Structure formats: structure tokens, C-alpha cells
Amino acid sequence: MSKSSSVSIHHIPANVVRIPSPIKIAWRPENVGRKFIGCGLYANGESKCDTFNWIDSYMKPELRHQHLFYEHEELKSSSVHLKTRVEDLQNTISEMNKLNKILQKTIEETKL
Numbered sequence: 649m650s651k652s653s654s655v656s657i658h659h660i661p662a663n664v665v666r667i668p669s670p671i672k673i674a675w676r677p678e679n680v681g682r683k684f685i686g687c688g689l690y691a692n693g694e695s696k697c698d699t700f701n702w703i704d705s706y707m708k709p710e711l712r713h714q715h716l717f718y719e720h721e722e723l724k725s726s727s728v729h730l731k732t733r734v735e736d737l738q739n740t741i742s743e744m745n746k747l748n749k750i751l752q753k754t755i756e757e758t759k760l
Contacts, residue, residue: 671703678709681716 669685683703707715 669699679712680709681712682707 669688671683671685674680674682674684685699685701685703687697687699689697
């Protein structure tokens with residue numbers, strides 16, 4: 649895999665060589681963050697075809713960097729929210745386990 653891109657788990661239909669072409673993200677400064685597809689053989693170093701298409705439209709690098717910054721901040725905020733939600737759910741589970749033990753003890757006592 650080249651230094652200029654990363655592979656997404658999403659795939660589009662096979663290209664002319666009938667190999668799935670993964671969606672990639674460019675990391676070169678002039679196109680950072682842009683999504684593209686290329687020949688499915690490129691990852692193996694076998695590419696001989698010229699299959700290459702940008703998926704998203706061109707955006708000035710400064711605007712793209714700003715857009716990526718805002719997306720990054722949004723992801724950080726979502727991450728904090730999700731961590732808080734996980735903690736809340738773990739606390740709820742803990743409380744339910746305590747109540748379950750009390751209920752089981754009460755059931756055992758009523759059997760006697």
C-alpha cells in the first residue's frame with residue numbers, strides 16, 4: 649500500500665480487470681482527504697490499467713484541511729459523548745446486578 653492513501657472497508661463494483669476497487673483516501677498535501685478509486689490490482693503492484701477516478705469533487709487544500717479539522721473535532725466530541733454513555737450504561741448494569749442479588753436473596757428467604 650502506498651504512503652499516499654488508506655483503504656476503506658467499502659468496495660465499489662469491479663473495474664475493467666474484474667478486481668474489486670476499494671475506495672481509498674488520498675494523503676498527499678495537494679489532495680488530502682479526497683476519496684478515489686483505482687485499479688484493483690494496484691495494491692498488489694500489478695496494475696497495468698489506467699483506472700482512476702476521484703469520488704468527491706475538488707476542493708482547495710485550505711478548505712479541505714478546514715473541513716477535515718471540523719470533522720476531526722466532531723468525531724472527538726462524539727467520542728466523548730459515547731464514552732460518557734458507555735459509563736452510564738456500565739453504572740446501570742452494576743445497579744441492576746446489585747438489585748438482582750437482592751431479589752435473589754429475597755426469593756431464597758421466602759422459600760425457607
